[in-house]
Amino acid sequence: MKKAIVTGISGQDGAYLAKLLLSNNYKVFGIVRTNLKSFSNLEYLKINNEIEFVYCDLLNISEVEKTINDINPDEIYNLAAQSSVFQSYLQPITTFEFNTISVFNLIESIKKINPKIKLYQASSSEMFGRVKNLPINEESVIHPVSPYAISKVAAHYTCVNYRESYDMFISCGILFNHESYLRNENFFVKKVIRESLEISLNKKDDLKVGNIDIKRDFGYAPKYVEAMHLMLQQETASDYLVCSGQSVSLKEIIYYVFDRLNISKSKCIIDKTLYRPSDIEDIYGTNEKAKKELNWQYDLNFFAVLDILLEEEIKNYKK
C-alpha cells in the first residue's frame, strides 16, 4: 500500500485529493496545524475517519523532518498555503514567509531523509500576473502582481532548482482558478453562489463585489486534483498547467447565477473596498501538455460547473 502525506488536507483541494488517494488504496496522512481543527470538508466527503492526522508546523524544520522520517511516504502533496490573494495584500510578509519557508523545509527534509520521495507542489497561475500573450503555456513569462503571487514564484523556483540541481522528483502543478462546493466563501465563485442563494431566499439584500470587469480561466476542483496525482505517477518530474483553456467574465458568472435564481441585476453592487491594488484583467492557459503527457481528461464548460455548484449549494443549504 502506497503512503502519501497531504499538507493542507482540510482545504478544498486537500479534501478532494485525499478522497482520490483513498479510492486508489493509499494510506493517507494529513498534516494539520495545531490551532486548526476544522475538518468539515473531510466530514462532508465522509473520509475523516480514514485519514491519519499528524500535527506538524511546516515552519519548523525539526518537526517536518521528524514527520517525514516517521512516515517515510512514497509521495508528498504540498497544498498548504496562505492561498488568498486578497489577504496577501493585508499580510504580505506572513504570506511570503509561510508559502516559501514551508516548501524549503519539506524539500530539505526529503533531500536529507529519502530523496526518492516524490513531491507535488501547488504552484499558481497567479505567477504569470501581467499577462502579455494568451493562452499562457508552461514557458510563458512570469510577472507576479501580488505578494501571494511573489511567494508562489519563489516556492516554484525553489522546486525547479532542487529538481535540476539534485535530480529530485518534484513536479509543480500550475493551477488556474478551480472551484467546488467546498471552496471557502472568501473566494469569488463560492461567494456569488452562496450569497445569491441567500438573496433568492430573502435572507440577504444584495451581492457586494469588487472589480468584475475581469476574465478568469475557471475549472472544477475535483477534476483538477486528478492531475496532481497523475503528475507523481510519471517516470520524470515536470511542471504542468492545469486549466480549462477558456476565460469567463466575472460579470457573466454573476448574471448567469442571478438568472438561474430569478434575481434582478440591480442586486449586484460594486464595492470599491473589495478592489485589489492590482489584478489580472484576463488570463487563460492551454492544458495540452497535461492532456498529452499525463493523459488528464478535462472538457467541462464553466457554466456546466456552475450548474453543479448551484445544485449542490441548494441541496445542502441549511435554513
Ligand SMILES: C[C@H]1O[C@H](OP(=O)(O)OP(=O)(O)OC[C@H]2O[C@@H](n3cnc4c(=O)[nH]c(N)nc43)[C@H](O)[C@@H]2O)[C@@H](O)[C@@H](O)C1=O
Ligand atoms: C489561481 C488562484 O486562484 C485563487 O485566487 P483568486 O483568483 O484571487 O480567487 P478569487 O476567487 O478570490 O478572485 C477571483 C477574481 O474575482 C475578483 N473579485 C471581484 N469581486 C470579488 C469579491 O467580492 N471577492 C473575491 N474573492 N474576489 C472578487 C478578484 O479581484 C479576482 O480577480 C486562489 O485559489 C489562489 O490561491 C490561486 O492560486
